[in-house]
Amino acid sequence: xxxxxxxxxxxxxxxxxxxxxxxxxxxxxxxxxxxxxxxxxxxxxxxxxxxxxxxxxxxxxxxxxxxxxxxxxxxxxxxxxxxxxxxxxxxxxxxxxxxxxxxxxxxxxxxxxxxxxxxxxxxxxxxxxxxxxxxxxxxxxxxxxxxxxxxxxxxx
Amino acid sequence: xxxxxxxxxxxxxxxxxxxxxxxxxxxxxxxxxxxxxxxxxxxxxxxxxxxxxxxxxxxxxxxxxxxxxxxxxxxxxxxxxxxxxxxxxxxxxxxxxxxxxxxxxxxxxxxxxxxxxxxxxxxxxxxxxxxxxxxxxxxxxxxxxxxxxxxxxxxxxxxxxxxxxxxxxxxxxxxxxxxxxxxxxxxxxxxxxxxxxxxxxxxxxxxxxxxxxxxxxxxxxxxxxxxxxxxxxxxxxxxxxxxxxxxxxxxxxxxxxxxxxxxxxxxxxxxxxxxxxxxxxxxxxxxxxxxxxxxxxxxxxxxxxxxxxxxxxxxxxxxxxxxxxxxxxxxxxxxxxxxxxxxxxxxxxxxxxxxxxxxxxxxxxxxxxxxxxxxxxxxxxxxxxxxxxxxxxxxxxxxxxxxxxxxxxxxxxxxxxxxxxxxxxxxxxxxxxxxxxxxxxxxxxxxxxxxxxxxxxxxxxxxxxxxxxxxxxxxxxxxxxxxxxxxxxxxxxxxxxxxxxxxxxxxxxxxxxxxxxxxxxxxxxxxxxxxxxxxxxxxxxxxxxxxxxxxxxxxxxxxxxxxxxxxxxxxxxxxxxxxxxxxxxxxxxxxxxxxxxxxxxxxxxxxxxxxxxxxxxxxxxxxxxxxxxxxxxxxxxxxxxxxxxxxxxxxxxxxxxxxxxxxxxxxxxxxxxxxxxxxxxxxxxxxxxxxxxxxxxxxxxxxxxxxxxxxxxxxxxxxxxxxxxxxxxxxxxxxxxxxxxxxxxxxxxxxxxxxxxxxxxxxxxxxxxxxxxxxxxxxxxxxxxxxx
Numbered sequence: 001x002x003x004x005x006x007x008x009x010x011x012x013x014x015x016x017x018x019x020x021x022x023x024x025x026x027x028x029x030x031x032x033x034x035x036x037x038x039x040x041x042x043x044x045x046x047x048x049x050x051x052x053x054x055x056x057x058x059x060x061x062x063x064x065x066x067x068x069x070x071x072x073x074x075x076x077x078x079x080x081x082x083x084x085x086x087x088x089x090x091x092x093x094x095x096x097x098x099x100x101x102x103x104x105x106x107x108x109x110x111x112x113x114x115x116x117x118x119x120x121x122x123x124x125x126x127x128x129x130x131x132x133x134x135x136x137x138x139x140x141x142x143x144x145x146x147x148x149x150x151x152x153x154x155x156x
Numbered sequence: 157x158x159x160x161x162x163x164x165x166x167x168x169x170x171x172x173x174x175x176x177x178x179x180x181x182x183x184x185x186x187x188x189x190x191x192x193x194x195x196x197x198x199x200x201x202x203x204x205x206x207x208x209x210x211x212x213x214x215x216x217x218x219x220x221x222x223x224x225x226x227x228x229x230x231x232x233x234x235x236x237x238x239x240x241x242x243x244x245x246x247x248x249x250x251x252x253x254x255x256x257x258x259x260x261x262x263x264x265x266x267x268x269x270x271x272x273x274x275x276x277x278x279x280x281x282x283x284x285x286x287x288x289x290x291x292x293x294x295x296x297x298x299x300x301x302x303x304x305x306x307x308x309x310x311x312x313x314x315x316x317x318x319x320x321x322x323x324x325x326x327x328x329x330x331x332x333x334x335x336x337x338x339x340x341x342x343x344x345x346x347x348x349x350x351x352x353x354x355x356x357x358x359x360x361x362x363x364x365x366x367x368x369x370x371x372x373x374x375x376x377x378x379x380x381x382x383x384x385x386x387x388x389x390x391x392x393x394x395x396x397x398x399x400x401x402x403x404x405x406x407x408x409x410x411x412x413x414x415x416x417x418x419x420x421x422x423x424x425x426x427x428x429x430x431x432x433x434x435x436x437x438x439x440x441x442x443x444x445x446x447x448x449x450x451x452x453x454x455x456x457x458x459x460x461x462x463x464x465x466x467x468x469x470x471x472x473x474x475x476x477x478x479x480x481x482x483x484x485x486x487x488x489x490x491x492x493x494x495x496x497x498x499x500x501x502x503x504x505x506x507x508x509x510x511x512x513x514x515x516x517x518x519x520x521x522x523x524x525x526x527x528x529x530x531x532x533x534x535x536x537x538x539x540x541x542x543x544x545x546x547x548x549x550x551x552x553x554x555x556x557x558x559x560x561x562x563x564x565x566x567x568x569x570x571x572x573x574x575x576x577x578x579x580x581x582x583x584x585x586x587x588x589x590x591x592x593x594x595x596x597x598x599x600x601x602x603x604x605x606x607x608x609x610x611x612x613x614x615x616x617x618x619x620x621x622x623x624x625x626x627x628x629x630x631x632x633x634x635x636x637x638x639x640x641x642x643x644x645x646x647x648x649x650x651x652x653x654x655x656x657x658x659x660x661x662x663x664x665x666x667x668x669x670x671x672x673x674x675x676x677x678x679x680x681x682x683x684x685x686x687x688x689x690x691x692x693x694x695x696x697x698x699x700x701x702x703x704x705x706x707x708x709x710x711x712x713x714x715x716x717x718x719x720x721x722x723x724x725x726x727x728x729x730x731x732x733x734x735x736x737x738x739x740x741x742x743x744x745x746x747x748x749x750x751x752x753x754x755x756x757x758x759x760x761x762x763x764x765x766x767x768x769x770x771x772x773x774x775x776x777x778x779x780x781x782x783x784x785x786x787x788x789x790x791x792x793x794x795x796x797x798x799x800x801x802x803x804x805x806x807x808x809x810x811x812x813x814x815x816x817x818x819x820x821x822x823x824x825x826x827x828x829x830x831x832x833x834x835x836x837x838x839x840x841x842x843x844x845x846x847x848x849x850x851x852x853x854x855x856x857x858x859x860x861x862x863x864x865x866x867x868x869x870x871x872x873x874x875x876x877x878x879x880x881x882x883x884x885x886x887x888x889x890x891x892x893x894x895x896x897x898x899x900x901x902x903x904x905x906x907x908x909x910x911x912x913x914x915x916x917x918x919x920x921x922x923x924x925x926x927x928x929x930x931x932x933x934x935x936x937x938x939x940x941x942x943x944x
Contacts, residue, residue: 098409
C-alpha cells in the first residue's frame with residue numbers, strides 16, 4: 001500500500017506491506033534509528049513517538065495507520081540547532097544513563113508538558129509510567145521534566 | 157573531598173555533565189539494531205514449546221517455500237562443523253542448536269535465514285517440529301532425589317543431576333560454635349530466579365568478509381575481548397583466527413550482567429554469515445530475552461546464625477542449593493562456582509563460618525549470571541542481613557543497636573573475615589549512624605509503637621551491606637584462564653589533546669566521562685580534551701570487560717597508572733625544556749614548575765608539543781602509555797540503607813514510604829554519576845524485592861516470560877530515593893576508589909524485606925521470601941489473625 005506522511009516536517013512516501021509496524025517504517029525504511037524497540041507487548045515505551053502531537057507507541061501502530069499523519073520523532077525535537085528544553089534538562093539533571101529509553105521518555109515528556117505545563121511530581125510520575133527505564137530509578141527523569149517545565153514557563 | 161582540579165579541567169570530584177549525552181538525547185546513539193549493512197540477512201529462531209522432549213523430526217519444507225526464506229538451520233547442520241554444542245564460561249557445555257532433545261521451554265530448535273525480518277519470522281512460524289515429550293524436572297530438590305530422570309544424557313556416565321559441590325570455611329569450628337551458642341536462629345530463604353531485562357534486548361550482526369577472511373561482529377557484549385578469544389578458541393577448527401575476528405560492542409542499552417554470556421543466537425548468526433558470506437542480523441525479542449537468556453539468582457538457602465545472650469554474634473552456617481537450569485552457564489571467575497557467595501559474613505565480626513553450595517540441573521534455561529551484582533554477592537548480603545534482623549528480633553534488641561554491636565570496627569581494617577577475605581577499609585558504624593540521623597530513626601520507632609496501638613502496620617528495615625567488587629587479583633581470578641586484569645592505553649597528541657582506549661565497555665555507566673575525569677585528575681588535561689573509546693577489539697587494549705563493578709576498581713586504576721607513566725616521561729621532557737634536573741621540578745595538575753621559581757614552568761600541553769617537536773636527544777618521540785592493571789586486592793564498598801514501609805492490611809500492598817541510602821564507595825570520581833548509579837541500583841533492588849520473578853509450573857512452562865507478567869517498576873511504584881554518602885578510601889586503589897554500580901541493588905532488597913517482616917513481627921511473622929507480593933502479605937496477615 002502506498003502511504004504519505006510527514007515526519008519531523010518532511011514529507012515521505014512509501015510503499016508498505018499492510019502489516020508493517022510503524023516503528024519498523026521509521027527505523028528501517030526512513031532510517032531514523034533514535035526510536036527504539038524494547039518489548040513486544042506495548043509496555044516499555046522505548047518506541048514512543050508523536051502522531052499529530054499525541055504520544056503513541058509506534059510498535060503497536062501499523063505504518064498504514066500513519067497515512068496522512070504528522071509524526072515527530074526524537075530526531076525532530078531539536079530546532080535550528082537548539083535543543084528542546086526537555087532534551088537540555090535530561091542532560092543537565094542526569095536523566096539518562098544507557099540512553100535506550102531516553103527518546104521514548106522525551107517524546108512522552110514533551111507531549112505531557114504541552115498538556116500540563118505546571119505538573120506536580122505525582123502527575124509527572126503517572127505521565128511517564130508507560131515508559132520503562134532500567135538505569136535511572138526515574139528520580140532524575142522526574143527532575144528533568146520539572147526543570148524543563150520551569151524553563152518553558154520562563155522561570156529558569 | 158574537595159576537587160583538586162579546576163572546573164575547567166574537570167578532574168575527580170566534579171559533577172561533569174556526561175560526554176555521552178549529546179548523542180543520546182538526540183537519538184543519535186548507535187545500538188546494535190541501528191546498524192544496517194547492504195545485503196544484510198535476518199535470522200529468526202524457532203523455539204521449543206516443551207521443557208523436555210526428544211526431537212523426532214524437523215520439517216523445513218513449508219518454511220523454505222516462504223518468499224525470502226533462504227535456509228533453515230538445524231542442529232544437524234551445525235553438527236557437521238561440530239558447532240552444535242559450545243562451552244559455557246563455567247567449563248560446562250550447552251547446546252547451540254539441539255540434535256537429539258530440548259531441555260527447556262523456549263530453547264532454540266532451528267533458525268530461519270531470510271532476506272527480511274518479516275520473512276524470517278514467517279518462516280520460523282511454519283517450521284514443523286515433531287516432539288516426543290520427556291519427564292520434566294523443575295524443582296532442584298527433586299532433581300537430586302534418587303530416581304529423578306537424568307537430564308544430561310549427553311554426558312557419558314552422568315548418573316544424576318548434581319553439578320558440583322563447593323564448600324568453604326571451618327566446618328568443625330562452626331558446628332561447635334553453633335552447638336555451644338546461647339541463641340540460634342535458622343531460616344529457609346529462597347532468592348528467586350529473576351532477569352536483568354535491560355530495555356535493549358540482545359543481538360548481533362555478524363559479517364564475514366570472504367575476500368579478507370575477516371569476521372566482524374557488532375554485538376551486545378559487556379566483554380568484547382573475551383568474546384573474541386572464545387570465538388577463536390571454539391571456532392578455530394573452521395578457520396576463525398583471533399586476528400581475523402573483530403568484535404564491536406557499540407552503544408549498549410543496559411547490560412547488568414545479562415550481556416556477558418555467549419548466547420546461541422550469536423553463534424548461529426556467525427555460522428550463517430561464514431557460510432553465506434553475507435551480513436546476518438539476529439535481534440531477540442523481549443519474550444526470547446526473558447525466557448531464554450541467562451537468569452540470575454535461584455538460590456535455595458538454609459542459614460543458621462548463632463549468638464551469645466548479650467547479642468554478640470559467634471557463627472554462621474549456610475547450605476544452599478543452586479538451580480542452574482540444564483547447564484551451568486554462570487559467568488563467575490573460574491575458581492568460584494558459587495561466585496563470591498562466601499562474603500556472606502557481611503559487615504559482622506564473626507569468628508566462625510561455613511558455607512556449602514550444591515549445583516543442580518533442571519529443565520530451565522542455563523545460567524546464572526549476576527543481576528547487577530558481583531558474582532552472587534546479593535544472595536550473600538540478603539542472607540546475612542535477613543539473618544541479622546531475625547537474630548536481633550529474637551534477642552529483643554533493636555536491629556540498629558544489634559548491628560552496631562557486631563560490626564567490624566574501623567580499627568580492625570584491613571580485616572580478615574572468617575571465610576578468608578581481606579576487607580580493605582570500612583566504617584560501618586559511621587554509615588549506619590548517618591542513615592539513622594538522616595531518616596530520624598528514633599522518631600520512626602516511636603511512631604511505629606503508636607501505630608501498632610492503633611492496629612496500623614508500619615515497618616522499619618535496615619540493611620548494612622558489605623560488597624566485594626573489582627575482580628580481580630590474577631592470583632585467584634580468571635575467566636577461562638584469562639586473568640582478570642584490565643587496561644588503558646593513552647596517547648597525547650601534539651596539541652595536548654588526547655585519546656584513551658580501555659578494555660572495558662560501558663552500558664550506561666558513563667565511562668566516557670568518568671575515565672576522562674581520572675585522566676584529567678592525573679595529567680591536568682581538561683576532561684573535554686580527552687576522547688575515551690571502548691568496545692572495538694581492533695583498537696582497544698585487551699581487557700576482561702565491564703561487570704561486577706570492576707570498571708573503576710580495575711580499568712580506572714589502569715587509567716591512573718597509564719597517566720602516571722606519561723607524567724614520568726613528561727617530567728623528563730619538562731626538565732629538558734627548562735634546563736633543570738628532574739628532581740628540581742614539582743608537579744601540580746597540568747604543569748611542572750621549577751622548585752622555588754614558580755614562574756618557570758611548562759604545561760602538559762607545552763610538553764606534549766615538545767614530545768613531537770623538540771624531544772630530548774636519546775629519548776623516543778611521542779607521549780603515550782599503556783597499563784594492564786592487576787589489582788592487589790578486591791575492593792569492599794559498603795553502606796547502610798533504612799527503609800520505612802506501610803502495609804495495607806486490606807490488600808496486602810507494601811508501600812515504601814521512605815528509603816534512605818548511605819553509600820561508601822571510597823573516593824568519588826563524579827558525584828552526579830555516582831548518585832545516578834545508586835538511584836538505578838536501588839530501583840533494581842526494589843524490583844526483585846516486590847515485583848520480579850520468573851517461575852515455572854510443574855510442566856516447565858515459564859511464568860513471567862514477558863512484560864505482561866514480569867513486572868518492572870514504573871515511576872509510580874518507585875519511591876523518591878534519598879541518598880547520601882560517607883567516604884572511606886580504598887587503601888590499595890591508586891585513586892582510593894571502590895566502585896559503586898551495584899551496591900544499591902545488592903543492599904536494597906534486604907532493607908525492604910526486613911521492613912516488611914518488622915511490620916508484622918508482633919503478629920508472629922518471622923520471614924517472607926521476595927518478591928513480597930500483595931498476595932503473600934495478605935495471606936500472612938490472614939494466617940496471623942489480621943482480618944482487614
